[in-house]
Amino acid sequence: MAKPEEVKYTKTHEYVLPGAEATVGISDHAQHEMGDVVFVELPKVGQKLEKEKPCAVVESVKSAFDIYAPVSGEVTAVNDAVTGEPALLNQSPLEKGWLFKLKPSNPGEADALMDWAAYQEFVKQAAH
Amino acid sequence: MSTATTIRRTALNETMRKYGGKMVDFHGWELPIEFSGILKEHEAVRKSAGIFDVSHMGQVFVTGADAFKLLQRTNANDLRKATPGKGVYSHVTNENAGLVDDIIAFCLAPDRYLVIVNATTSTKDYEWFKAQGARMHVKVENRSDDFSMVAVQGPNVPKMFEEFAPEALKLPRFGIVEKDIFGEHCYVSRTGYTGEDGFEVTAPHKIIVQVWEKMMELGKPYGIIPCGLGARDTLRLESGYLLYGSDVDDVHTTYESGYGWVVCLDKGDFIGRQVLVDQKANGVKRRLTGVTLTGGVPRTGCKVFMDGKEIGELNSATYSPTLKKGIGVGYMTPPNLKPGTPLEVEIRGRRVKAEAAAVPFHKGTAFSKTLYTGK
Numbered sequence: 001m002a003k004p005e006e007v008k009y010t011k012t013h014e015y016v017l018p019g020a021e022a023t024v025g026i027s028d029h030a031q032h033e034m035g036d037v038v039f040v041e042l043p044k045v046g047q048k049l050e051k052e053k054p055c056a057v058v059e060s061v062k063s064a065f066d067i068y069a070p071v072s073g074e075v076t077a078v079n080d081a082v083t084g085e086p087a088l089l090n091q092s093p094l095e096k097g098w099l100f101k102l103k104p105s106n107p108g109e110a111d112a113l114m115d116w117a118a119y120q121e122f123v124k125q126a127a128h
Numbered sequence: 129m130s131t132a133t134t135i136r137r138t139a140l141n142e143t144m145r146k147y148g149g150k151m152v153d154f155h156g157w158e159l160p161i162e163f164s165g166i167l168k169e170h171e172a173v174r175k176s177a178g179i180f181d182v183s184h185m186g187q188v189f190v191t192g193a194d195a196f197k198l199l200q201r202t203n204a205n206d207l208r209k210a211t212p213g214k215g216v217y218s219h220v221t222n223e224n225a226g227l228v229d230d231i232i233a234f235c236l237a238p239d240r241y242l243v244i245v246n247a248t249t250s251t252k253d254y255e256w257f258k259a260q261g262a263r264m265h266v267k268v269e270n271r272s273d274d275f276s277m278v279a280v281q282g283p284n285v286p287k288m289f290e291e292f293a294p295e296a297l298k299l300p301r302f303g304i305v306e307k308d309i310f311g312e313h314c315y316v317s318r319t320g321y322t323g324e325d326g327f328e329v330t331a332p333h334k335i336i337v338q339v340w341e342k343m344m345e346l347g348k349p350y351g352i353i354p355c356g357l358g359a360r361d362t363l364r365l366e367s368g369y370l371l372y373g374s375d376v377d378d379v380h381t382t383y384e385s386g387y388g389w390v391v392c393l394d395k396g397d398f399i400g401r402q403v404l405v406d407q408k409a410n411g412v413k414r415r416l417t418g419v420t421l422t423g424g425v426p427r428t429g430c431k432v433f434m435d436g437k438e439i440g441e442l443n444s445a446t447y448s449p450t451l452k453k454g455i456g457v458g459y460m461t462p463p464n465l466k467p468g469t470p471l472e473v474e475i476r477g478r479r480v481k482a483e484a485a486a487v488p489f490h491k492g493t494a495f496s497k498t499l500y501t502g503k
Binding site: 061 | 161162165166167168358362424425427446447449476
Protein backbone atom coordinates (compact mmCIF):
# COMPACT_ATOMS: atom_id res chain seq x y z
CA MET A 1 0.00 0.00 0.00
CA ALA A 2 1.05 3.55 -0.67
CA LYS A 3 1.95 5.89 2.14
CA PRO A 4 0.90 9.54 1.82
CA GLU A 5 4.61 10.45 1.63
CA GLU A 6 5.27 8.18 -1.35
CA VAL A 7 2.72 9.67 -3.71
CA LYS A 8 2.61 12.90 -5.70
CA TYR A 9 -0.34 15.27 -5.65
CA THR A 10 -2.05 17.55 -8.15
CA LYS A 11 -3.67 20.90 -7.43
CA THR A 12 -6.98 19.20 -8.27
CA HIS A 13 -6.38 16.72 -5.39
CA GLU A 14 -5.62 13.55 -7.33
CA TYR A 15 -2.63 11.48 -6.29
CA VAL A 16 -0.33 9.31 -8.35
CA LEU A 17 2.00 6.63 -7.05
CA PRO A 18 4.74 6.85 -9.69
CA GLY A 19 6.15 3.71 -11.33
CA ALA A 20 6.15 1.76 -14.60
CA GLU A 21 2.49 1.17 -13.76
CA ALA A 22 1.36 4.26 -11.84
CA THR A 23 -1.64 4.15 -9.49
CA VAL A 24 -4.11 7.04 -9.45
CA GLY A 25 -6.68 8.03 -6.85
CA ILE A 26 -7.95 10.99 -4.85
CA SER A 27 -6.29 12.40 -1.76
CA ASP A 28 -7.61 11.87 1.75
CA HIS A 29 -8.27 15.61 1.87
CA ALA A 30 -10.38 15.33 -1.31
CA GLN A 31 -12.53 12.46 -0.04
CA HIS A 32 -13.11 14.37 3.18
CA GLU A 33 -14.23 17.47 1.30
CA MET A 34 -16.50 15.47 -1.05
CA GLY A 35 -18.28 13.60 1.72
CA ASP A 36 -19.90 10.19 1.25
CA VAL A 37 -19.02 8.85 -2.20
CA VAL A 38 -21.93 6.94 -3.77
CA PHE A 39 -21.01 6.53 -7.44
CA VAL A 40 -17.79 6.22 -9.43
CA GLU A 41 -17.31 6.29 -13.19
CA LEU A 42 -13.89 5.03 -14.33
CA PRO A 43 -12.01 5.16 -17.63
CA LYS A 44 -11.66 1.98 -19.72
CA VAL A 45 -8.59 -0.22 -19.86
CA GLY A 46 -6.63 0.77 -22.96
CA GLN A 47 -7.94 4.33 -22.90
CA LYS A 48 -5.24 6.95 -23.48
CA LEU A 49 -5.35 9.76 -20.97
CA GLU A 50 -3.94 13.21 -21.33
CA LYS A 51 -2.49 15.04 -18.35
CA GLU A 52 -4.95 17.43 -16.64
CA LYS A 53 -7.90 16.28 -18.78
CA PRO A 54 -11.03 14.83 -17.10
CA CYS A 55 -10.90 11.03 -17.10
CA ALA A 56 -13.25 9.83 -14.34
CA VAL A 57 -16.13 11.06 -12.19
CA VAL A 58 -16.69 10.66 -8.48
CA GLU A 59 -20.15 11.44 -7.14
CA SER A 60 -20.86 12.09 -3.51
CA VAL A 61 -24.36 12.61 -2.12
CA LYS A 62 -23.75 16.34 -2.41
CA SER A 63 -22.16 16.73 -5.83
CA ALA A 64 -20.28 15.31 -8.83
CA PHE A 65 -16.52 15.79 -9.12
CA ASP A 66 -14.39 15.46 -12.24
CA ILE A 67 -11.16 13.55 -11.80
CA TYR A 68 -8.26 14.82 -13.92
CA ALA A 69 -5.42 12.61 -15.11
CA PRO A 70 -2.37 13.57 -13.01
CA VAL A 71 -0.04 12.33 -15.79
CA SER A 72 -0.50 11.21 -19.40
CA GLY A 73 -0.57 7.51 -20.26
CA GLU A 74 -2.57 4.42 -21.15
CA VAL A 75 -4.96 2.86 -18.63
CA THR A 76 -3.78 -0.64 -17.69
CA ALA A 77 -6.24 -1.50 -14.91
CA VAL A 78 -9.31 -0.10 -13.17
CA ASN A 79 -10.43 -0.76 -9.62
CA ASP A 80 -13.77 -2.57 -10.03
CA ALA A 81 -14.08 -2.77 -6.24
CA VAL A 82 -14.82 0.97 -6.00
CA THR A 83 -17.58 0.87 -8.61
CA GLY A 84 -19.29 -1.82 -6.50
CA GLU A 85 -18.47 -0.19 -3.18
CA PRO A 86 -17.87 3.55 -3.69
CA ALA A 87 -17.48 4.09 0.08
CA LEU A 88 -13.97 2.60 -0.28
CA LEU A 89 -12.89 6.02 -1.53
CA ASN A 90 -13.82 7.47 1.86
CA GLN A 91 -12.57 4.59 3.95
CA SER A 92 -9.27 3.95 2.23
CA PRO A 93 -8.41 6.44 -0.51
CA LEU A 94 -4.78 5.39 -0.80
CA GLU A 95 -5.17 1.64 -0.46
CA LYS A 96 -8.47 0.00 -1.35
CA GLY A 97 -9.96 3.13 -2.87
CA TRP A 98 -7.53 3.69 -5.76
CA LEU A 99 -9.24 4.42 -9.09
CA PHE A 100 -7.06 3.14 -11.94
CA LYS A 101 -3.51 2.32 -13.00
CA LEU A 102 -1.79 3.62 -16.07
CA LYS A 103 1.45 3.26 -18.00
CA PRO A 104 2.87 6.80 -18.08
CA SER A 105 3.82 8.00 -21.56
CA ASN A 106 6.14 10.61 -20.11
CA PRO A 107 7.56 9.38 -16.78
CA GLY A 108 9.05 12.81 -16.04
CA GLU A 109 5.59 14.37 -15.65
CA ALA A 110 5.10 13.11 -12.11
CA ASP A 111 8.25 14.90 -10.94
CA ALA A 112 6.55 18.23 -11.49
CA LEU A 113 3.72 17.36 -9.07
CA MET A 114 3.65 18.26 -5.39
CA ASP A 115 5.18 16.01 -2.77
CA TRP A 116 3.46 15.39 0.57
CA ALA A 117 4.89 18.45 2.31
CA ALA A 118 4.11 20.77 -0.62
CA TYR A 119 0.58 19.36 -0.89
CA GLN A 120 -0.10 19.86 2.79
CA GLU A 121 1.04 23.44 2.47
CA PHE A 122 -1.16 23.83 -0.64
CA VAL A 123 -4.24 22.54 1.22
CA LYS A 124 -3.49 24.84 4.15
CA GLN A 125 -3.19 27.86 1.84
CA ALA A 126 -6.39 26.96 0.01
CA ALA A 127 -8.29 26.95 3.31
CA HIS A 128 -7.63 30.67 3.75
CA MET B 129 -23.10 34.20 -2.88
CA SER B 130 -23.57 36.42 0.11
CA THR B 131 -20.62 38.32 1.38
CA ALA B 132 -19.20 38.03 4.87
CA THR B 133 -20.97 41.21 5.88
CA THR B 134 -24.47 39.96 5.10
CA ILE B 135 -24.21 36.33 6.23
CA ARG B 136 -26.63 35.52 9.03
CA ARG B 137 -25.81 33.21 11.89
CA THR B 138 -28.31 31.38 14.06
CA ALA B 139 -28.14 31.38 17.84
CA LEU B 140 -26.83 27.81 17.52
CA ASN B 141 -23.89 28.78 15.31
CA GLU B 142 -21.20 28.18 17.93
CA THR B 143 -22.89 24.96 19.02
CA MET B 144 -22.92 23.72 15.42
CA ARG B 145 -19.20 24.41 15.16
CA LYS B 146 -18.56 22.72 18.50
CA TYR B 147 -20.24 19.56 17.20
CA GLY B 148 -18.11 19.62 14.04
CA GLY B 149 -20.60 21.05 11.58
CA LYS B 150 -19.18 21.84 8.12
CA MET B 151 -20.61 25.32 7.71
CA VAL B 152 -21.86 26.61 4.36
CA ASP B 153 -23.71 29.65 3.04
CA PHE B 154 -27.33 28.57 2.55
CA HIS B 155 -29.26 31.44 0.94
CA GLY B 156 -27.44 33.90 3.18
CA TRP B 157 -27.57 31.77 6.33
CA GLU B 158 -24.49 30.07 7.69
CA LEU B 159 -25.65 26.53 8.45
CA PRO B 160 -24.02 23.09 8.71
CA ILE B 161 -24.17 20.99 5.52
CA GLU B 162 -23.05 17.91 7.47
CA PHE B 163 -21.43 16.69 10.67
CA SER B 164 -20.40 13.01 10.63
CA GLY B 165 -21.52 12.44 7.01
CA ILE B 166 -24.79 12.62 5.12
CA LEU B 167 -25.31 8.84 4.90
CA LYS B 168 -24.76 8.32 8.62
CA GLU B 169 -26.99 11.25 9.55
CA HIS B 170 -29.70 10.12 7.15
CA GLU B 171 -29.67 6.63 8.63
CA ALA B 172 -29.79 7.94 12.21
CA VAL B 173 -33.02 9.81 11.42
CA ARG B 174 -34.60 6.90 9.55
CA LYS B 175 -33.72 4.35 12.23
CA SER B 176 -33.53 6.24 15.53
CA ALA B 177 -32.95 9.95 16.11
CA GLY B 178 -31.29 13.03 14.66
CA ILE B 179 -31.35 16.73 15.50
CA PHE B 180 -31.26 19.75 13.17
CA ASP B 181 -30.85 23.50 13.62
CA VAL B 182 -33.68 24.93 11.53
CA SER B 183 -33.55 28.42 13.03
CA HIS B 184 -33.51 29.96 9.55
CA MET B 185 -37.22 29.06 9.24
CA GLY B 186 -39.58 32.01 9.78
CA GLN B 187 -42.46 32.66 12.18
CA VAL B 188 -45.34 34.90 11.23
CA PHE B 189 -48.05 35.47 13.84
CA VAL B 190 -51.54 36.29 12.63
CA THR B 191 -53.86 37.47 15.39
CA GLY B 192 -57.20 39.21 15.81
CA ALA B 193 -60.87 38.71 15.02
CA ASP B 194 -60.16 38.20 11.29
CA ALA B 195 -57.09 35.97 11.66
CA PHE B 196 -59.00 32.93 10.39
CA LYS B 197 -60.58 34.95 7.59
CA LEU B 198 -57.20 36.20 6.35
CA LEU B 199 -55.61 32.76 6.37
CA GLN B 200 -58.66 31.14 4.79
CA ARG B 201 -58.52 33.71 1.99
CA THR B 202 -54.77 33.36 1.33
CA ASN B 203 -54.50 29.55 1.54
CA ALA B 204 -55.55 26.73 -0.78
CA ASN B 205 -56.11 24.39 2.16
CA ASP B 206 -59.10 24.69 4.49
CA LEU B 207 -58.09 26.38 7.74
CA ARG B 208 -61.16 24.88 9.42
CA LYS B 209 -59.04 21.72 9.71
CA ALA B 210 -56.72 23.67 12.01
CA THR B 211 -58.71 23.66 15.22
CA PRO B 212 -56.93 25.01 18.33
CA GLY B 213 -53.81 22.92 18.94
CA LYS B 214 -53.61 21.74 15.35
CA GLY B 215 -51.90 22.88 12.18
CA VAL B 216 -52.32 22.32 8.46
CA TYR B 217 -49.74 22.13 5.74
CA SER B 218 -50.89 24.52 3.05
CA HIS B 219 -50.01 26.50 -0.05
CA VAL B 220 -50.33 30.29 0.02
CA THR B 221 -51.51 31.04 -3.51
CA ASN B 222 -51.26 34.14 -5.69
CA GLU B 223 -53.87 35.29 -8.26
CA ASN B 224 -52.51 32.82 -10.84
CA ALA B 225 -52.52 30.02 -8.27
CA GLY B 226 -48.73 30.03 -8.18
CA LEU B 227 -47.25 29.65 -4.71
CA VAL B 228 -46.29 32.61 -2.57
CA ASP B 229 -44.96 29.93 -0.21
CA ASP B 230 -45.68 26.52 1.25
CA ILE B 231 -46.33 26.82 4.97
CA ILE B 232 -47.71 25.24 8.11
CA ALA B 233 -50.45 27.29 9.76
CA PHE B 234 -50.97 26.38 13.42
CA CYS B 235 -54.10 27.46 15.27
CA LEU B 236 -53.04 28.39 18.80
CA ALA B 237 -56.46 29.88 19.61
CA PRO B 238 -59.43 30.85 17.40
CA ASP B 239 -57.96 34.34 16.99
CA ARG B 240 -54.26 33.46 17.12
CA TYR B 241 -52.25 31.59 14.50
CA LEU B 242 -48.57 30.78 14.12
CA VAL B 243 -47.48 30.39 10.51
CA ILE B 244 -44.15 28.66 9.90
CA VAL B 245 -42.73 29.99 6.64
CA ASN B 246 -39.62 29.34 4.58
CA ALA B 247 -36.46 31.30 5.31
CA THR B 248 -36.07 32.81 1.84
CA THR B 249 -39.72 33.88 1.66
CA SER B 250 -40.43 35.13 5.20
CA THR B 251 -40.39 38.83 4.29
CA LYS B 252 -42.40 38.25 1.10
CA ASP B 253 -44.98 36.19 3.04
CA TYR B 254 -45.25 38.79 5.77
CA GLU B 255 -45.85 41.55 3.24
CA TRP B 256 -48.34 39.39 1.34
CA PHE B 257 -50.37 38.62 4.47
CA LYS B 258 -50.20 42.25 5.55
CA ALA B 259 -51.40 43.51 2.16
CA GLN B 260 -54.21 40.96 1.95
CA GLY B 261 -55.30 41.74 5.49
CA ALA B 262 -55.04 45.52 5.14
CA ARG B 263 -58.77 46.02 5.54
CA MET B 264 -59.35 43.26 8.05
CA HIS B 265 -59.28 43.22 11.85
CA VAL B 266 -56.02 41.41 11.99
CA LYS B 267 -52.46 41.92 13.16
CA VAL B 268 -49.65 40.34 11.14
CA GLU B 269 -46.24 40.16 12.81
CA ASN B 270 -43.05 38.80 11.31
CA ARG B 271 -41.28 37.45 14.38
CA SER B 272 -38.73 35.37 12.47
CA ASP B 273 -35.90 37.28 14.14
CA ASP B 274 -37.19 36.46 17.63
CA PHE B 275 -37.18 32.68 17.42
CA SER B 276 -34.80 29.80 16.95
CA MET B 277 -35.98 26.36 15.97
CA VAL B 278 -34.71 22.84 16.49
CA ALA B 279 -36.08 19.77 14.68
CA VAL B 280 -35.71 16.46 16.52
CA GLN B 281 -36.57 13.66 14.12
CA GLY B 282 -36.69 9.88 14.05
CA PRO B 283 -38.75 6.91 15.26
CA ASN B 284 -37.20 6.99 18.75
CA VAL B 285 -37.68 10.72 19.29
CA PRO B 286 -41.11 10.42 20.98
CA LYS B 287 -39.52 8.28 23.71
CA MET B 288 -37.06 11.12 24.37
CA PHE B 289 -40.01 13.43 24.98
CA GLU B 290 -41.56 11.23 27.75
CA GLU B 291 -39.72 13.33 30.28
CA PHE B 292 -39.12 16.55 28.37
CA ALA B 293 -42.65 17.25 27.13
CA PRO B 294 -45.10 14.42 27.89
CA GLU B 295 -48.02 16.54 26.63
CA ALA B 296 -46.38 16.56 23.19
CA LEU B 297 -46.75 12.76 22.97
CA LYS B 298 -50.52 13.18 22.86
CA LEU B 299 -50.26 15.40 19.80
CA PRO B 300 -51.41 14.08 16.45
CA ARG B 301 -49.29 14.76 13.37
CA PHE B 302 -49.27 18.57 12.90
CA GLY B 303 -50.43 19.10 16.47
CA ILE B 304 -48.89 21.91 18.52
CA VAL B 305 -48.63 22.74 22.21
CA GLU B 306 -47.45 25.92 23.91
CA LYS B 307 -45.19 25.20 26.82
CA ASP B 308 -42.71 26.91 29.11
CA ILE B 309 -39.25 25.45 28.62
CA PHE B 310 -36.35 26.69 30.74
CA GLY B 311 -38.60 29.56 31.84
CA GLU B 312 -39.44 30.74 28.33
CA HIS B 313 -42.61 30.49 26.26
CA CYS B 314 -42.07 27.90 23.50
CA TYR B 315 -43.98 25.95 20.88
CA VAL B 316 -43.64 22.20 20.41
CA SER B 317 -45.18 20.70 17.28
CA ARG B 318 -45.31 17.17 15.90
CA THR B 319 -43.93 18.17 12.54
CA GLY B 320 -40.79 17.89 10.46
CA TYR B 321 -39.28 17.68 7.01
CA THR B 322 -37.82 14.18 7.18
CA GLY B 323 -40.75 11.79 6.84
CA GLU B 324 -40.13 10.43 10.33
CA ASP B 325 -42.07 11.02 13.51
CA GLY B 326 -40.60 13.74 15.69
CA PHE B 327 -40.99 17.27 16.96
CA GLU B 328 -39.96 20.79 16.18
CA VAL B 329 -39.28 23.14 19.07
CA THR B 330 -39.68 26.86 18.39
CA ALA B 331 -38.05 28.82 21.19
CA PRO B 332 -36.50 32.22 21.98
CA HIS B 333 -32.79 32.44 21.11
CA LYS B 334 -31.64 32.68 24.73
CA ILE B 335 -32.60 29.10 25.63
CA ILE B 336 -32.07 27.32 22.30
CA VAL B 337 -28.57 26.10 23.16
CA GLN B 338 -30.00 24.61 26.37
CA VAL B 339 -32.77 22.95 24.35
CA TRP B 340 -30.22 21.50 21.92
CA GLU B 341 -27.99 20.15 24.69
CA LYS B 342 -30.99 18.69 26.53
CA MET B 343 -32.00 16.85 23.34
CA MET B 344 -28.47 15.52 22.90
CA GLU B 345 -28.59 14.24 26.49
CA LEU B 346 -32.08 12.69 26.20
CA GLY B 347 -31.19 11.20 22.85
CA LYS B 348 -27.94 9.65 23.97
CA PRO B 349 -29.47 6.20 24.66
CA TYR B 350 -30.82 6.28 21.11
CA GLY B 351 -27.58 7.35 19.49
CA ILE B 352 -28.88 10.78 18.49
CA ILE B 353 -26.50 12.72 16.23
CA PRO B 354 -26.52 16.26 14.88
CA CYS B 355 -27.58 16.43 11.24
CA GLY B 356 -27.04 19.02 8.54
CA LEU B 357 -28.71 20.40 5.46
CA GLY B 358 -27.37 17.53 3.34
CA ALA B 359 -29.33 14.87 5.21
CA ARG B 360 -32.29 17.22 5.51
CA ASP B 361 -32.46 17.31 1.72
CA THR B 362 -32.09 13.55 1.10
CA LEU B 363 -34.69 12.84 3.82
CA ARG B 364 -37.22 15.35 2.48
CA LEU B 365 -36.82 14.29 -1.14
CA GLU B 366 -37.30 10.59 -0.31
CA SER B 367 -40.48 11.68 1.50
CA GLY B 368 -41.69 13.66 -1.53
CA TYR B 369 -41.75 16.95 0.40
CA LEU B 370 -41.52 20.07 -1.74
CA LEU B 371 -38.63 22.51 -1.58
CA TYR B 372 -39.82 26.05 -2.19
CA GLY B 373 -37.69 27.76 -4.82
CA SER B 374 -36.74 24.44 -6.43
CA ASP B 375 -39.91 22.35 -6.80
CA VAL B 376 -42.52 25.06 -6.37
CA ASP B 377 -42.47 28.81 -6.90
CA ASP B 378 -44.65 31.78 -7.88
CA VAL B 379 -45.46 30.11 -11.22
CA HIS B 380 -46.20 26.41 -10.70
CA THR B 381 -49.58 25.59 -9.14
CA THR B 382 -50.52 23.16 -6.39
CA TYR B 383 -52.16 20.77 -8.85
CA GLU B 384 -49.06 20.83 -11.03
CA SER B 385 -46.89 20.05 -8.00
CA GLY B 386 -48.87 16.86 -7.36
CA TYR B 387 -50.18 18.21 -4.06
CA GLY B 388 -53.82 18.31 -5.11
CA TRP B 389 -54.88 17.06 -1.67
CA VAL B 390 -53.91 20.49 -0.30
CA VAL B 391 -56.55 22.24 -2.44
CA CYS B 392 -60.04 22.58 -0.95
CA LEU B 393 -62.18 24.11 -3.68
CA ASP B 394 -65.39 23.72 -1.67
CA LYS B 395 -64.24 25.81 1.30
CA GLY B 396 -65.31 29.12 -0.27
CA ASP B 397 -63.34 31.69 -2.24
CA PHE B 398 -59.60 32.15 -1.88
CA ILE B 399 -56.91 33.84 -3.94
CA GLY B 400 -56.18 31.87 -7.11
CA ARG B 401 -59.18 29.57 -6.69
CA GLN B 402 -60.60 30.14 -10.20
CA VAL B 403 -57.35 29.02 -11.85
CA LEU B 404 -57.43 25.87 -9.75
CA VAL B 405 -61.10 25.25 -10.61
CA ASP B 406 -60.15 25.40 -14.30
CA GLN B 407 -57.14 23.12 -13.82
CA LYS B 408 -59.27 20.64 -11.89
CA ALA B 409 -61.81 20.57 -14.75
CA ASN B 410 -59.36 20.54 -17.66
CA GLY B 411 -56.34 18.85 -16.16
CA VAL B 412 -52.80 20.19 -16.00
CA LYS B 413 -50.28 20.17 -18.84
CA ARG B 414 -47.30 19.34 -16.66
CA ARG B 415 -46.94 17.65 -13.30
CA LEU B 416 -44.13 17.15 -10.82
CA THR B 417 -43.23 13.51 -11.41
CA GLY B 418 -40.89 11.15 -9.58
CA VAL B 419 -37.98 9.45 -11.36
CA THR B 420 -35.58 6.73 -10.16
CA LEU B 421 -32.39 5.38 -11.72
CA THR B 422 -29.38 3.28 -10.81
CA GLY B 423 -26.68 4.21 -13.34
CA GLY B 424 -25.52 7.42 -11.68
CA VAL B 425 -26.65 10.26 -9.48
CA PRO B 426 -29.21 12.60 -11.03
CA ARG B 427 -28.91 16.31 -10.21
CA THR B 428 -31.07 19.40 -10.48
CA GLY B 429 -31.34 20.46 -14.12
CA CYS B 430 -30.85 16.99 -15.66
CA LYS B 431 -33.06 16.56 -18.74
CA VAL B 432 -35.59 13.73 -18.86
CA PHE B 433 -36.52 11.86 -22.04
CA MET B 434 -39.28 9.44 -23.03
CA ASP B 435 -39.10 7.55 -26.34
CA GLY B 436 -36.17 9.78 -27.26
CA LYS B 437 -38.16 12.98 -26.78
CA GLU B 438 -37.40 15.51 -24.03
CA ILE B 439 -40.33 15.67 -21.59
CA GLY B 440 -38.95 17.84 -18.78
CA GLU B 441 -36.07 18.33 -16.40
CA LEU B 442 -35.39 17.57 -12.75
CA ASN B 443 -36.12 20.30 -10.20
CA SER B 444 -34.64 18.30 -7.31
CA ALA B 445 -32.55 15.16 -7.51
CA THR B 446 -30.05 13.28 -5.39
CA TYR B 447 -28.85 9.89 -4.25
CA SER B 448 -31.39 8.15 -2.01
CA PRO B 449 -29.56 6.50 0.91
CA THR B 450 -32.67 4.43 1.76
CA LEU B 451 -33.37 3.11 -1.76
CA LYS B 452 -29.67 3.13 -2.70
CA LYS B 453 -30.42 4.67 -6.08
CA GLY B 454 -30.85 8.02 -7.74
CA ILE B 455 -34.16 9.82 -7.20
CA GLY B 456 -35.54 13.05 -8.53
CA VAL B 457 -38.66 15.06 -9.24
CA GLY B 458 -39.36 17.31 -12.18
CA TYR B 459 -42.22 18.82 -14.15
CA MET B 460 -43.05 16.40 -16.97
CA THR B 461 -45.34 16.66 -19.97
CA PRO B 462 -47.36 14.42 -20.30
CA PRO B 463 -48.47 14.92 -16.70
CA ASN B 464 -49.79 11.46 -15.85
CA LEU B 465 -46.87 9.10 -16.28
CA LYS B 466 -47.53 5.75 -14.62
CA PRO B 467 -44.90 4.52 -12.17
CA GLY B 468 -42.61 2.15 -14.04
CA THR B 469 -42.81 4.02 -17.37
CA PRO B 470 -39.34 3.73 -18.96
CA LEU B 471 -37.51 7.05 -19.20
CA GLU B 472 -33.98 8.32 -19.68
CA VAL B 473 -32.16 10.98 -17.67
CA GLU B 474 -29.25 12.83 -19.20
CA ILE B 475 -26.28 12.85 -16.84
CA ARG B 476 -23.13 14.59 -18.14
CA GLY B 477 -24.25 14.25 -21.74
CA ARG B 478 -25.06 10.55 -21.46
CA ARG B 479 -28.59 9.17 -21.28
CA VAL B 480 -29.05 6.83 -18.34
CA LYS B 481 -31.97 4.40 -18.05
CA ALA B 482 -34.59 5.56 -15.56
CA GLU B 483 -38.23 5.07 -14.77
CA ALA B 484 -41.17 7.10 -13.53
CA ALA B 485 -41.83 6.46 -9.84
CA ALA B 486 -44.51 7.07 -7.26
CA VAL B 487 -43.88 9.92 -4.81
CA PRO B 488 -43.15 9.68 -1.87
CA PHE B 489 -40.27 7.40 -2.79
CA HIS B 490 -40.17 6.19 0.82
CA LYS B 491 -42.70 6.45 3.64
CA GLY B 492 -41.17 6.80 7.10
CA THR B 493 -42.91 6.74 10.48
CA ALA B 494 -44.47 10.18 9.90
CA PHE B 495 -46.76 8.52 7.37
CA SER B 496 -47.97 5.83 9.77
CA LYS B 497 -51.56 5.93 10.99
CA THR B 498 -50.67 5.39 14.63
CA LEU B 499 -48.06 7.44 16.45
CA TYR B 500 -46.40 6.73 19.76
CA THR B 501 -48.47 8.27 22.59
CA GLY B 502 -46.42 7.32 25.64
CA LYS B 503 -45.94 4.41 28.01
